[in-house]
Amino acid sequence: MENFNFYSPTEFVFGRDRENECGAYVKKYGGKKVLIHYGGGSAVKSGLIDRVKKSLNDAGVPFVELGGVHPNPIDTKVYEGIELCRKENVDFIVAVGGGSSIDSAKAIAMGVPYEGDFWDFYSGKAPAAALPVATVLTIAAAGSEGSGDSVITKVDGMLKRGAGSDLIRPRFSILNPALTCTLPAYQTACGVTDIMAHVFERYFTNTTEVEITDRLCEAVLCTMVKEAPRVIADPNNYEARANIMWAGMVAHNNVCGVGRGQDWNSHAIEHELSAMYDCAHGAGLAVIMPSWMEYVMNHNVMRFAQMATRVFGCAMNFENPAETAKAGIKAFRAFLKSIGMPINFAELGAKVEDIPEMVRKLNPGNGWGFQPLKAADVTEIYNIAAKASV
Amino acid sequence: MENFNFYSPTEFVFGRDRENECGAYVKKYGGKKVLIHYGGGSAVKSGLIDRVKKSLNDAGVPFVELGGVHPNPIDTKVYEGIELCRKENVDFIVAVGGGSSIDSAKAIAMGVPYEGDFWDFYSGKAPAAALPVATVLTIAAAGSEGSGDSVITKVDGMLKRGAGSDLIRPRFSILNPALTCTLPAYQTACGVTDIMAHVFERYFTNTTEVEITDRLCEAVLCTMVKEAPRVIADPNNYEARANIMWAGMVAHNNVCGVGRGQDWNSHAIEHELSAMYDCAHGAGLAVIMPSWMEYVMNHNVMRFAQMATRVFGCAMNFENPAETAKAGIKAFRAFLKSIGMPINFAELGAKVEDIPEMVRKLNPGNGWGFQPLKAADVTEIYNIAAKASV
Secondary structure (H helix, E strand, C coil), rough: CCCEEEEEEEEEEEEEEHHHHHHHHHCCCCCCCEEEEEEECCCHCCCCHHHHHHHHHHHCCCCCCCCCCCCCEEEEEEHHHHHHHHHCCCEEEEEEEHHHHHHHHHHHHHHCCCCCCCCHHHCCCCCCCCCCCCEECCCCCCCCHHHCCECCCCCCCCEEEEEECEEECCCCCCCCCHHCCCCCCCHHHHHHHHHHHHHHHCCCCCCCCHHHHHHHHHHHHHHHHHHHHHHCCCCHHHHHHHHHHHHHHHHCCCCCCCCCCCCCCCHHHHHHHHHHHHHHHHHHHHHHHHHHHHHHHHHHHHHHHHHHHCCCCCCCCCCCHHHHHHHHHHHHHHHHHHHCCCCCHHHHCHHHHHHHHHHHHHHCCCCCCCCCCHHHHHHHHHHHHCCCCC | CCCCEEEEEEEEEECCCHHHHHHHHHCCCCCCEEEEECCCCCHHHHHHHHHHHHHHHCCCCCCEEEECCCCEEEEEHHHHHHHHHHHHCCCEEEEEEEEHHHHHHHHHHCCCCCCCCHHHHHHCCCCCCCCCEEEEEEECCCHHHHHHEEEEEEEECCEEEEEEEEHHHHCCCEEEEHHCCCCCCHHHHHHHHHHHHHHHHHHCCCCCCCHHHHHHHHHHHHHHHHHHHHHCCCCCCHEEEEEHHHHHHHHHCCCCCCCCCCHHHHHHHHHHHHHEEEECCHHHHHHHHHHHHHHHHHHHHHHHHHHHHHCCCCCCCCCHHHHHHHHHHHHHHHHHHHCCCCCHEEEHCCHHHHHHHHHHHHHHCCCCCCCCCCCCHHHHHHHHHCEEEE
């Protein structure tokens, strides 16, 4: 196990009706003037934004609001938010929605006290300060409610880049599984895929003898395998929604990933897909991740065999572990298909002829992770993804 | 899943040589005058206390020290610590050691700013303030490095009682697995047993459909089953020590226990053993917990069968799940025996004739947890424990 720090100071406020406590928690964590930041109309139409506003009013905390966050959040909205916060003397941001609203809120939080361009933080600079952020989560997927990470797309060039700092870890996150019940099956499955991908990026490591984090990863994965079909079959299954929602946090606050090398190549490869086609991140991952697995499997067959047996219940082939590994990857792709995810370019709406452009933009070369990848490797992974089937 | 709050704000600083950063972290978290609080001579003899002092000197943070914490920490030492902190204007406590030093430090932390008797907090009162606490952990067992809990024994009457508050969650905890390599096999096994017990107390619940927390519990348990024999066979196995150490934190910061009813009857029943015989808490749990399992198994046979198959690899007997459940309990007790734990009263040094006195002190009756227990039930569990064998 490698040396590590683990720090997840967010207070998680989980369960039915907890959004009504938002104002009280803002007050607890010192907010005096709030920006409510959210996406499309669903949070408004459902009455959620009104409930959040009421709880702020009840707590005596004034607020302004900024909606219209894009599903892959973009820099122009961040600039708008920074300007609004400065003008209105906002000192606390509450993101209502999924990863997009939260990531946009985190970008605004870093940008407000910074004199330069907030994009600096998405180009490698570490922030020195940030407004406190909190979340009212409506989609179990990104894990941003418990992470210090944020991903923003720069419209000019459609560059999708990440930033990370403990300063943008939410002070509190309200997780009410009932809020996710209105989510369409497709978005629900995208979320499940994203959660599984967050774990797989940590699971495929070159660090040996990390049983506890292996097992924690498998705990989240087994939960997805059990709960996702239940929630696809019955969107109003609160218990299944609750298990997925808590698993989504555990998958990405890094308790499953400490002390070990991580990969994240599938995320990088997928980001070019969602940047180019504006598809859902989870859908892109459903296409990319099993293809990446096929391509890198021989780097450590036994690790894939472990996944196959422990997560997907495949029988271990002791004479030929590679067959078990392949069966596990096949089971993963079949699982994704079964919950309604695309598994190849055609189903996603991606085009083979764009592969060179995506590889160019991704610009691999230094190589990192489980199996370092160069441009030719990434091209081949896109090619596998293009024609994948179950 | 029940509504819950989860809050674990401690910064965990994990790995080789990290104790040398203690001073820097005290400074980061605002400490100006430290009490170093520890137990017996081993932390001194090993040079650990000197390294902690050096790191405080290097950071320019003055300190006083108070050693001699008893393995089941007692109130008289707490009073001594409170007096010392007040006299020396201590504003930050660093506990060096295992759960005893940490729990004693937490008690002192609550007592210093309180005008009344600190024992009030161990009698149900919630503290309004506490000095910040940090830890340098030398024993993987209690999980106190990541919890808001503390257990203290009142010498007058040998009453062992607990207190809990977010105020006493450590600001940071330094976990260097190498520091646990000098721990004798018996204490190591006691720690493993305690870690498993912390999980089982959460695992046996009447809350249904809590797959994610079930799986997280099983992750810790499976890790213990794999790693404990390796560390008993080779005390210097750093990797096994590291897995056990991180699992010990995960087992008790409640990420495995949120949103579900918990039991804790075995802990209560054991506390009377260690209060009466001053035995190691883990050893007492090794005697009590499998006996408790046997007694309550019929309350939910399928839950015990789940444990048997998922944790101990027992084959599921679909015609007679109770046989699987029994096999799992048997496997647990055999595992404890294999790592050198006592499994009955004789091996622990307890006496059958003291059972009525322990039941009287425990004073069950209101009943709580997985299967509420009355005095007759507890008596029977002690009786099973008295004569247990593998």
